[in-house]
Amino acid sequence: MSSNILDEFNRLYPAVAGVLAGVALAVLLSSPAAAQGLEPEDEVEYATFRSVPKFRAYLPAEVDLSPKFPKPGNQGDQGSCTAWATGYALRTYYEYKNYPPESIPLHNAISPAFLYNQVKSRNSNCLVGTRISSTLKFLQNTGAVTMADFPYSREECSRQPPQTVLSKAGDFRINDWQRINFKKLDDVKGQLAAGHPVVFGMYVSDPFLEHRSDAVYNRVSDRNHGFAHAMVLVGYSDKRRALKLMNSWGSDWGNNGFAWVAYDAFVASTNSAFTMRAPSKELPKPKVVAVVTQEPVAPVPQPAPEPKPVIKKTPKPQPAPEPKPVVKVAPKPQPAPEPKPVVKVAPKPQPQPKPVAKVVAKVTPKPPPKPVRLSKADVKQKVRAVLNQFRCAGFSFTQPARTSIALNGYLASEKDLLSLKQGLEKIPSLKTERLNVAVRTWPQCEAMQTFAEPLLTPRGLTVKALSAKGGRVLTEGEKLIVEVTTPDFPSYVYVTYLQAGGDAVHLIRPDASGKPYPPNKTLTFGNDPTKISFEIASPFGKEMIIAVATSKPLEKSALEIVEEERSYLSSFRQAILQQIGENRKGPAAATYGLLTTRPKAR
Missing domain, CATH: 2.60.40.1930 (Macroglobulin (MG2) domain)
Structure with missing residues (x-):
């Protein structure tokens, strides 16, 4: 493994670089190879597979799902193209299609080795091919795991996952799969327009191996003049009259790993096509943290100090006078001694229960937004953003003043017309001087x-x-x-x-x-x-x-x-x-x- 490949891999896989160091998974980003690996479907069995219904609805002039895919990888010298197309490309797309473009964590892409090593015939060499239908059945029944759990190695293909890895496969099962009548381009394009890429098998020849540009490839090959190869359709363009595909021969092939194949060449050279349905991971919602302030809390009142007992002092008795000469007089009755004062101690007051301080959480109200003063260019941009939400529609508008428009056009339904009006009403200060928009249902x-x-x-x-x-x-x-x-x-x-x-x-x-x-x-x-x-x-x-x-x-x-x-x-x-x-x-x-x-x- 060359040092520049390792450096590139470490850059793209920082979370697992330590785990995967020394593993030949760096082939993901290496120069293109010429391995194929598709085993064509049995025509009789292929006809028995459930097929998608005939498409009869709106089709835009072009579709491109490629930003939702991981970076094109390289299968190296193994015949694992089917696993790369169905697993690494297509199943990874479904897992992360709700994420913003170019935010797919590549170390969590689906492992093609996990699929190829188990679907191919046991004890066979690494050049043997597999059928797309067999891999889809495996994905539906068993599932898949990520590259972090089961790295790809072009040095061998017999390694089997341990039970700890197998136990995770159910998280990536697919819900369903069906064949497509690939000779009906509208059926193929209908799936792409609905956000469902198409995995397909196609006969290609040597010029396809050497394809290195964004030009449309229009060579026709068949079983007798080419080899079978599995890839994924990720878009189409009626202007170019071609379908866009993602390959597994590295980013040096085609145009950064993608290419265009002419409509006629696709129909003439393809031998099978399928679509799948699989759950997708939801984009984590941002956490909303409320800013809470507390009102000042009054101090807890302290109990009054206990009063000291009041003691009334008894007056000090005076000494008795000296006796005078005795004159026998009848004794004067002595007054009864005054009773000693009774000191009553006031009972100790019971402390009042401490009042519980109430802590009131107060959410600071968000101040009303200041009026936004949009420039004429800002208004035009926001109006276009509203109009671009509608697919089967066409509009033109003029802007007589900074915040006013006159809009003409058509759209597909009364519901769309209501959504259009609501969207325009949300643009600050916008005045619609004229709204001449007709409902023209499909087609x-x-x-x-x-x-x-x-x-x-x-x-x-x-x-x-x-x-x-x-x-x-x-x-x-x-x-x-x-x-x-x-x-x-x-x-x-x-x-x-x-x-x-x-x-x-x-x-x-x-x-x-x-x-x-x-x-x-x-x-x-x-x-x-x-x-x-x-x-x-x-x-x-x-x-x-x-x-x-x-x-x-x-x-x-x-x-x-x-x-x-x-x-x-x-x-x-x-x-x-x-x-x-x-x-x-x-x-x-x-x-x-x-x-x-x-x-x-x-």
Whole structure:
């Protein structure tokens, strides 16, 4: 083990450096290796595993969960990629996903050695691979332990944990796991958007070993032209048309241990994909300490001193006079001697019980906050912070004065609208001069996100959805007439009807001639039953018609007449992003029209 590897390890693992010193766990941060170790799933058994439901909900244009993961490690020369992907990466993610980014204590990451050493065949060498499903079963039934309790060593893989370590494994059991139909990218992206990374097996070849950049990897490999390797998907980007993955070949591989793989290459090269559910550790709440002061306590009164007894003194008797000559006179009767005074001693007063001093705890009230005077930039920042809380939404606002805004936009529900108003009310001194925010339920809100840029510049493109009577409320059985005015450039026009039930019906597509429509031309569809007609039927409700015009045909031009909204939104988003992306192929415009449908009176 080189000294620079040890230094790096000691820096990242200060709490366990002493325990793990001399152990080959420093391979975590070493140069990349070429070990793999995935045993592909049995196709028949794989089909029997429970699978996640088909995803039909909102998808953002990009997701990145990588900040919640530990630093990418290196499996070294062992075939332990499955344990690294499911344990070190994925189970550690769930344990600490509630913590702030980059605050994961790496010494508490899940040990891949604990999983690999027990899941692989006993007495086999360290190159043998394991299945993802086998490791997930082990995690559900037995659990896992941390690197501190069972360090990773690339020198050997037969070491088994003692009972003292095994007894801790239950703390890291997972609750459930399921397979994913990896050929349906929306199902994969739906898990990522919900905060659930995907562990997957993929065939890769030598160019993948040498990948050293942030560029999108787009090579396709299979069983005959590559080797199986397990990794974790941590995000996606429709703009890049790629999925982001975390590998176990060290931080020198890819872009700091992460890489992008093209959507098409992923679907063509992958052989299995799974997601798990596991408990997460809650972030400790800060302790609130009340500041308590005591009022001055009056001194305890002392009992009065006992009074001294008062003694009345008897007067001293006078001496008897000398006798005079005796004259016999009848003796004068002597007065009876005065009785001795009785000295009464006052009883000793009983001391009064000592009063108990009451100690009253007084919580010093927090003084009212001083009025905050926000700058114009502060107000803008706080408004943006409120708006960024909403996912299927879009906003624009102006700031006529320092503390006033005029807000336009849309969001997905009445509940979101209420939350928006409450959030704005909490900004000190903010005045909302105009709040023009509409509720556009999904999939309408995502459609408006998908076409956000071309919607900003419709360039004369318009669309109207009308009944034969000219109104925008259509009853069951009525004929729908669509009127489109093309933009100010020759264009290919796509008109799609987003029904209340969720399906996307493609009303108008480029015709077989392959020629664009001329600029500023008004086209009417549905008024000539000999050509094409549209009749209102269930489901009913608030609906939307979207018109998209592009200077070049979109990639997805061979559309099914009816497809699910999720498939429509994903395919059009990728096609539009490619049209207006870095390799801009020409202008694009979009607009929409709203209508309401209702059942016929019975």
